[in-house]
Amino acid sequence: MQAKNLVRIFLPLLILWLAACGPKSIVVPRAEKKTVEVPAKATFVGDEACKPCHAAEFTSHRAGRHKLSxxxxxxxxxxxxxxxxxxxxxxxxxxxxxxxxxxxxxxxxxxxxxxxxxxxxxxxxxxxxxxxxxxxxxxxxxxxxxxxxxxxxxxxxxxxxxxxxxxxxxxxxxxxxxxxxxxxxxxxxxxxxxxxxxYGIGCESCHGEGSRHAALMQNQSKSANIGLRSLIGMGGKEMNTLCGRCHQTTEMVLKMDKKYQKSTNRFQPYGLSLSKCFLKSNNTLTCSTCHNPHQNAETDPKHYEAVCVDCHSGVSKAKKACPVNPKEKCVSCHMPSRAVFPNTAVTTKMADHFIRIYKNLPP
Ligand code: HEC
Ligand code: HEC
Ligand code: HEC
Ligand code: HEC
Ligand code: HEC
Ligand code: HEC
Ligand code: HEC
Structure with a gap:
């Protein structure tokens, strides 16, 4: 296909896509309209308090393993x-x-x-x-x-x-x-x-105490200060710190017994932070580039391949295309899953988040 035709097909799609990503208007449901007191200091309130105004996030989060932990x-x-x-x-x-x-x-x-x-x-x-x-x-x-x-x-x-x-x-x-x-x-x-x-990892485990935000939004749905961490547009390093509070940051791993330094599969923020993809992407590669934080990890490898190819398409010389397979199966070769507790009866495997070239793939 010629480049001109590609532009003709993809430009309208791109515009549609960008429009879909623009600011969403979150509406306070009519039945819920009442004025409430805004607390001076935010405290934890629980996910149910977010449900009336963020039904989509609430519903997907509730069905996921974060909540069900x-x-x-x-x-x-x-x-x-x-x-x-x-x-x-x-x-x-x-x-x-x-x-x-x-x-x-x-x-x-x-x-x-x-x-x-x-x-x-x-x-x-x-x-x-x-x-x-x-x-x-x-x-x-x-x-x-x-x-x-x-x-x-x-x-x-x-x-x-x-x-x-x-x-x-x-x-x-x-x-x-x-x-x-x-x-x-x-x-x-x-x-x-x-x-x-x-119980479990709730909205406020990532977004912080929500009582002030819920009250502010109840009273006026638009505000310069929403009283909560938005997290949209957060950089890779910052997100490693946010998620690493539980999934373990580099700092935390380096304080552990030396043997854990190999656990780049178990401790994803640590693993990711060692990857060239992460180090050479100007802080733009984050956990949420590959994961929707409100859902379980996608199990279809195609989802991740699309992310890899998005950067490694061969268009930009700074991000090379793969000489072995530039189109698919990236994860099985560059982020292979391996045992989290080797030498025990527990067979749990997790994907290595240190994205790299392996001389020998793990069994
Ligand atoms: C009464 C309705 C209401 C409740 C309750 C509410 N929110 Fe919101 N929330 C909003 C509105 C409206 C916005 C958009 C604010 C803006 O952009 O000015 C928003 C924005 C947000 C954002 C930022 C999204 C962005 O676009 O940056 C997050 C994150 C968020 N809310 C999380 C929560 C959490 C967590 C809770 C529960 C503790 C909660 N909200 C409770 C109405 C509500
Ligand atoms: C594991 C951490 C985590 C949890 C738990 C979590 N969020 Fe989020 N949320 C994020 C991150 C990170 C983003 C920004 C995603 C991005 O980069 O686009 C976000 C974005 C949002 C947004 C903005 C979405 C948009 O695209 O406009 C809203 C609203 C929101 N969260 C509400 C909630 C609510 C409500 C809950 C609980 C039901 C919740 N979140 C639970 C991490 C979390
Ligand atoms: C620093 C944060 C942290 C602490 C503290 C922690 N966990 Fe976890 N736990 C995790 C994370 C993150 C996972 C997800 C899998 C993983 O990374 O190993 C997990 C997973 C688990 C699972 C497996 C869930 C499943 O179905 O796969 C169990 C069981 C568990 N933890 C039990 C415990 C127990 C018991 C303790 C206390 C002695 C504990 N955890 C302390 C973060 C933590
Ligand atoms: C945000 C852009 C971005 C994404 C997404 C991305 N990478 Fe990278 N990756 C880079 C950059 C930049 C480099 C360093 C320059 C280079 O070697 O191409 C790199 C390097 C690599 C390398 C070479 C590593 C080395 O040690 O020499 C491999 C292999 C790789 N990426 C595989 C992947 C795979 C597989 C995925 C998807 C799971 C992926 N990348 C996703 C930007 C990205
Ligand atoms: C408060 C602790 C905590 C925070 C903060 C946290 N997580 Fe988790 N996460 C966990 C635990 C615990 C599990 C394991 C849940 C289980 O299976 O029992 C988990 C599981 C996951 C899973 C696997 C879900 C599946 O499909 O099995 C993903 C992906 C994930 N977290 C991503 C993130 C990302 C991205 C962030 C930051 C935006 C984040 N987490 C922040 C504690 C946390
Ligand atoms: C069958 C295993 C395999 C698959 C599948 C695979 N790769 Fe590779 N990849 C390799 C090997 C081996 C090398 C090292 C090649 C060399 O040094 O000659 C490599 C090299 C790379 C490099 C570094 C290129 C350079 O010039 O430095 C990048 C980037 C990369 N792969 C990305 C990807 C992406 C993205 C995908 C999926 C679209 C992918 N790979 C699929 C095995 C694979
Ligand atoms: C380049 C893409 C990519 C990025 C960035 C990424 N992940 Fe993953 N993640 C994956 C893949 C691939 C899997 C394996 C999914 C599967 O098949 O179950 C995975 C799985 C997970 C799991 C479940 C354990 C497992 O391996 O099944 C957790 C927890 C997780 N990721 C946390 C994180 C956290 C936290 C971050 C940010 C520090 C992050 N991920 C960044 C690609 C990514």
Missing amino acids: LFDTTKSALGTMTPPEGETESSFALQSIEDQLTVMIRLPQQTERNEVPLSLAIGSGKSGMTYMIFGKSLSAVLGQSYFPSEKKWHATPGQEDVPKNQPGGIYNTEKTRECLRCHVVTLPPNSMVPEKRF
Whole structure:
């Protein structure tokens, strides 16, 4: 096709596309119109407060694993991800009292096993779910986690060395809060028990406390100061910091044991920050170039190939085209998935975010 024809076909498409990306007008639903008091200081309010005005983001986020990263330990909450009742390879047996899951377990300072209710299940179940028991000021993070897709229990990652006759990690309140901090929006002061509206990663985990914004927008839908982080147009480094609070920044990884420096698949902001694509793109390559932060990661490789080819089309000399395959399958060669917990029974794999040329692809 001649260049002139391409322009004729693509220019109108481009204009349409740009128009679609222009500022959206967010309308406060008529039924909700009432004037409310604007708080001086923003606090967390929970996702439900955003729903009336941002229904699209609310609906896709609610169905995603960010939101679904923490559950009550009831059969009705866990549905098909409920573990089967019976002994596990650890010291405990799973049981239930009506809807509530319980375990027969010997906790520290007890001489025999007792039936105790489980308190929370961490994880969406994409790979594994870890169960917690809350006491007054201590918690137990069970040494075996359930992997719903395999219907199997495996040692909880990081607890492989905990003896089988022990329940698992015993944490004080502070350490429990530290454990939960990436799986909840916020915790009440000095407590390890999250409020239900703050289960999982919510809107405010990324956008910040929303009460002021919600009130300002309720009263006047246009304002110079929207009282919240927009995040649109954020640079790559800044987004690495935002997402890296949980997915781990370079700074955080360099403070860990040296072996984690190879975990460019598990710690995406760290991995991405080492890539030439990232380093030579003037801060324009961000997590949201490839991911919609309100949805799960796309599993169709074509989605990502389109992003790669967008830069590596061969048009710009600064961004080369691939001499091996300039059109497709980029991810399998340059961002291969590999095991997150090598040398354990857990088979979870994640895509290497250090985009590079491999001499030998991982198995
Ligand atoms: C009463 C309606 C209303 C509620 C409730 C509300 N918003 Fe908004 N929001 C708006 C409007 C209107 C705008 C556009 C403001 C502007 O551009 O001047 C907006 C803008 C935003 C933006 C920036 C989008 C952009 O284009 O830059 C984000 C992010 C956002 N809201 C998130 C939230 C979150 C999170 C909550 C819940 C804590 C929330 N909103 C609650 C009405 C609302
Ligand atoms: C610094 C943030 C952070 C902390 C603290 C944290 N996690 Fe996570 N967790 C993550 C992220 C990010 C993922 C997504 C997968 C990954 O990156 O490994 C995850 C995934 C998981 C999963 C797997 C979910 C699935 O279905 O695949 C489980 C289970 C889990 N975490 C349990 C825990 C437990 C138990 C603790 C406390 C002892 C904890 N996490 C502390 C960030 C954190
Ligand atoms: C994991 C982090 C994260 C979470 C959770 C999250 N957002 Fe966002 N949101 C972002 C980022 C990043 C952007 C900017 C995306 C971009 O670069 O276009 C954004 C953009 C937006 C926008 C502007 C969209 C547009 O294109 O005009 C709105 C509105 C918004 N978010 C609302 C919400 C609401 C409501 C929730 C909860 C239901 C939520 N967000 C949850 C990270 C997040
Ligand atoms: C925002 C633009 C951009 C995007 C998107 C992008 N890259 Fe790059 N990439 C670059 C730049 C700039 C370089 C450095 C110049 C060069 O080598 O072409 C680079 C370099 C590379 C290199 C050479 C690395 C090395 O160490 O020599 C590979 C391989 C690569 N990119 C693959 C990909 C793949 C695969 C994707 C999609 C998953 C992708 N890139 C997405 C801009 C981008
Ligand atoms: C408050 C902590 C937190 C923040 C901030 C956060 N994430 Fe996550 N993210 C997680 C956890 C935890 C999981 C694993 C959820 C699960 O499966 O249980 C996850 C999972 C994901 C997934 C995988 C979803 C899937 O398909 O399995 C993607 C993609 C992702 N996050 C991208 C982002 C991006 C992009 C940002 C920044 C805009 C971000 N996250 C910010 C905690 C966070
Ligand atoms: C079968 C594996 C494979 C596939 C598929 C593949 N590549 Fe490559 N790519 C390579 C290898 C190997 C090299 C190194 C070639 C060399 O040095 O001669 C390379 C080199 C590159 C380079 C560096 C070019 C340079 O001149 O420095 C870029 C950029 C790149 N690939 C991007 C991509 C993109 C984008 C895609 C998808 C459209 C892709 N690759 C698909 C294996 C692959
Ligand atoms: C150049 C494209 C690209 C960029 C930029 C990118 N990702 Fe990814 N991401 C991918 C691909 C490809 C996958 C694998 C999707 C699949 O098939 O499940 C993935 C998967 C993930 C997953 C799920 C784990 C897995 O591998 O299945 C998480 C979490 C994630 N990305 C977080 C991030 C974060 C955080 C950032 C920003 C620091 C980011 N990604 C930037 C391409 C990208």
